[in-house]
């Protein structure tokens with residue numbers, strides 16, 4: 001038995017949902033044992049000691065970390081790959097996902113603390129904006145001529161970066177930040193249009209963006 005735990009408002013959960021769809025694998029989302037608020041429950045921590053979503057449960061054993069879950073899906077469902085055909089293309093696609101995790105995500109999350117324009121630390125926002133622009137610069141260089149991250153079809157990198165970009169857009173809109181859209185021009189704009197227009201990527205990315213926007217509204221309305 002295989003079960004994916006998490007909510008689509010998480011970009012990491014959305015990455016796995018999208019990746020499974022790209023591979024033609026039916027992997028519906030389930031609420032974590034203990035419910036969405038139970039990520040630190042003993043039952044959930046037994047499956048994923050980091051207490052984060054997503055977690056994939058396979059025959060009672062848990063696998064954490066979105067990219068590792070995607071790797072696992074490739075191992076057990078090799079029929080349709082979610083990666084480019086050639087080794088260099090596969091490396092590029094994985095690198096896009098890695099850059100999104102290591103160089104982009106750490107600067108997107110903290111914007112959450114500065115959602116209110118009247119109370120924000122503008123210097124901290126400016127510093128994050130600089131790092132975010134830098135990360136998209138790295139990504140642009142790693143992508144090939146596209147229009148997807150690598151070639152003509154969406155792969156792992158598109159699943160990872162597409163969902164994270166939707167999250168960033170939702171944050172920029174909700175916080176009324178004066179940060180320029182990092183995918184607003186050039187190669188990155190071409191990429192963003194390709195993933196949004198794609199029949200598989202577009203709906204998941206929009207569903208995630210809407211769910212994350214709703215989560216932001218709930219959290220900021222509460223403060």
Ligand SMILES: N[C@@H](CCC(=O)N[C@@H](CS)C(=O)NCC(=O)O)C(=O)O
Nearest residue numbers: 010011012051052053054065066067
């Ligand atoms: N590196 C992890 C990140 C997962 C992550 O940060 N998930 C967030 C939701 S977007 C979470 O579960 N946060 C709850 C918590 O940290 O308590 C991955 O790729 O799966």
